[in-house]
Amino acid sequence: MRTLAAPGLLPVRVAGPVDGRPVVLLHGFLADSRQWRTVTQLVDATVGPPIRWLLPDLPGHGRAAGRFPAQPGWDFLVDLLARSLAPHLRQPALLGGYSMGGRIAAVLAAAQRLELAGLWLESAHPPLDPDAARGRQVEDEARAQRLEANGIAAFVDDWQALALFASQQGLPRATREAQRRLRLSQQPAGLARSLRWYGTGTMPRDLRIATPTQLLAGALDPKLLARLTQWQPLVADLTCTIAPDAGHAVHLEQPSRAAGHLAHSLALAFPT
DSSP, rough: EEEEOOOOSSOOESSSSSTSSSEEOOOOOEEEOOGHHHHHHHHHHHHHOOEEEEOOOOTTTGGTTTTTSSSOOHHHHHHHHHHHHHGGGOOOOOEEEEEEEHHHHHHHHHHTOOOOOEEEEEOOOOOOHHHHHHHHHHHHHHHHHHHHHHHHHHHHHHTTTTTGGGTTSSOOHHHHHHHHHOOOOOOOOHHHHHHHHHGGGGSOOOBBSSEEEEEEEEEOOOOHTTTGGGGGTTBSSSEEEEETTTOHHHHHHHHHHHHHHHHHHHHHHHHH
């Protein structure tokens, strides 16, 4: 896998033949494109026709830690992603994302800036109502200030202690340590900007997604499960799958199940 980075665009990790079926995956908060390493390897080992993997680092993360203009926003993000991905796409792509990356993928799909064969979302929350959105923005601003004041190590400790990730406590030690190293490798300034500009509370509410969508959620993620029906009026063709005994990060807790679900979405997007 190699990383391509044109001036002014997001760095994109690329693997697979140029004529392979294109799959774009957007990582979650406090991570980068390396988050998909295990899942992409598992899918490559199980599917037939080759895949062209396109894995960008999102603004504030990984090699795109400093990719913010003076006044970022969702329109800028959609435009930046479309311009960063378009040179690598020769046919409609399967677009996917986890958590924050899933929300961004949904907004990108609704904007119709790229030709898409399907949309794959893992643990992606739908937009919040106005009151809840304002409350979440206040919460994320407080997190950003703590991150700037206390540094990345303290922030990662607090983040990993969230109830959202309680189901990860039983994972093998090596898996948890690798997850922590990925989080600690991120830059506080970029993460703080990401929280302020692309947090859950800032997500556009007027989405209309025509792309056939497969959504994967964990049975041990009660906040998301309670809100899944809120996706239905926004997505014309939506199928939800619940992974038993998994929490918010299905790809981390049950990588084979996440890879299998992604492979199924791939087969639907590119029928033989």
